[in-house]
Amino acid sequence: MSHDPAGDDQHGHHDHSHLEGMELKVRTLESLLVEKGYVDPGALDEIVETYETRVGPRNGARVVARAWRDPAYLERLRQDATSAIAELGFTGRQGEHMRVVENTPEIHNMVVCTLCSCYPWSVLGLPPVWYKSAPYRSRAVSEPEAVLAEFGVTLPEGKTIRVWDSTAEMRYLVLPERPAGTEGWSEERLADLVTRDSMIGTGLARAAGEVS
Amino acid sequence: MTAIEALRAVPSIPRRDDAPIFAEPWEARAFALAVHLNERGLFSWAEWAGRFGANLRANTEAGECLTYYEVWWQTLEEFGEEKSLASSTERARRAAEWREAAARTPHGQPIELRRSGSAG
Numbered sequence: 289m290s291h292d293p294a295g296d297d298q299h300g301h302h303d304h305s306h307l308e309g310m311e312l313k314v315r316t317l318e319s320l321l322v323e324k325g326y327v328d329p330g331a332l333d334e335i336v337e338t339y340e341t342r343v344g345p346r347n348g349a350r351v352v353a354r355a356w357r358d359p360a361y362l363e364r365l366r367q368d369a370t371s372a373i374a375e376l377g378f379t380g381r382q383g384e385h386m387r388v389v390e391n392t393p394e395i396h397n398m399v400v401c402t403l404c405s406c407y408p409w410s411v412l413g414l415p416p417v418w419y420k421s422a423p424y425r426s427r428a429v430s431e432p433e434a435v436l437a438e439f440g441v442t443l444p445e446g447k448t449i450r451v452w453d454s455t456a457e458m459r460y461l462v463l464p465e466r467p468a469g470t471e472g473w474s475e476e477r478l479a480d481l482v483t484r485d486s487m488i489g490t491g492l493a494r495a496a497g498e499v500s
Numbered sequence: 501m502t503a504i505e506a507l508r509a510v511p512s513i514p515r516r517d518d519a520p521i522f523a524e525p526w527e528a529r530a531f532a533l534a535v536h537l538n539e540r541g542l543f544s545w546a547e548w549a550g551r552f553g554a555n556l557r558a559n560t561e562a563g564e565c566l567t568y569y570e571v572w573w574q575t576l577e578e579f580g581e582e583k584s585l586a587s588s589t590e591r592a593r594r595a596a597e598w599r600e601a602a603a604r605t606p607h608g609q610p611i612e613l614r615r616s617g618s619a620g
Contacts, residue, residue: 307598307601307602307611310526310570313573313595314529314533315598317533318533319613320590321537321580321585321586324585324586326540326585327533327536327537327540335531335532335535336528336532
């Protein structure tokens with residue numbers, strides 16, 4: 289199996305999906321084992337879920353923390369997120385074409401995608417198990433408030449929710465609102481407030497009091 | 501054997517604190533599959549650690565052509581074959597089905613196998 293580093297991008301220009309390499313192998317064996325009753329998909333998800341926050345370094349948290357502290361960096365992130373993220377040394381096969389969508393007092397952003405191959409895991413970490421499910425995708429689009437409520441997120445009345453659909457060409461990073469009471473915090477300390485869910489919009493950043 | 505016990509029994513698993521670190525999502529899936537098949541009693545963890553360790557050494561001697569979790573996966577496929585869980589013939593056929601399913605799925609839609617005989 290050869291892997292052309294530019295291959296993923298080229299695939300992005302086709303209009304259908306691709307399954308390649310290890311992702312294909314894993315899906316193949318897993319589906320056979322589930323079909324034969326050797327594997328309970330629920331139990332498998334549970335094991336993955338236990339560790340889902342542990343994929344790679346949570347690079348996106350650093351990006352968010354930098355943007356909170358440094359207005360010039362925030363501006364570069366708005367203009368060209370891909371390059372601004374690469375500035376911190378974060379590049380990866382999955383993270384190339386990034387766009388940052390900013391939460392504001394008026395707007396809350398959330399991101400959906402049904403394919404883990406669209407998910408910028410080098411920036412965000414491992415996708416949550418439910419993220420790939422068809423019901424999440426369709427409900428996030430049709431009733432985003434209800435989905436957010438299930439995640440324990442209640443937004444102030446009148447706030448607009450924007451739902452973004454990741455594609456192979458464009459992957460999104462939600463820039464959560466900076467929590468109150470964090471003035472003067474170091475980048476490292478701020479990064480601890482940035483959860484994976486806050487970067488896909490199914491959560492908010494932790495409050496200042498939630499970390500020591 | 502819990503995942504934590506499994507980790508301790510295979511000391512070389514890349515980890516931070518008491519949790520494994522994965523470079524890509526499929527690696528987490530591969531890790532979970534081995535832990536789960538062991539929980540279901542299809543092989544003992546000593547058996548897994550023994551074979552995986554041998555494969556890892558062979559890979560090192562061969563110049564580390566495979567990554568850590570590629571060797572992990574090689575071990576899973578070997579066990580699948582030897583314990584008659586899924587043969588290489590079955591895997592080849594299923595992989596072709598998944599490729600076809602991906603090719604007929606517009607980007608952004610979930611890729612699903614179309615099973616013959618199932619309604620809809």
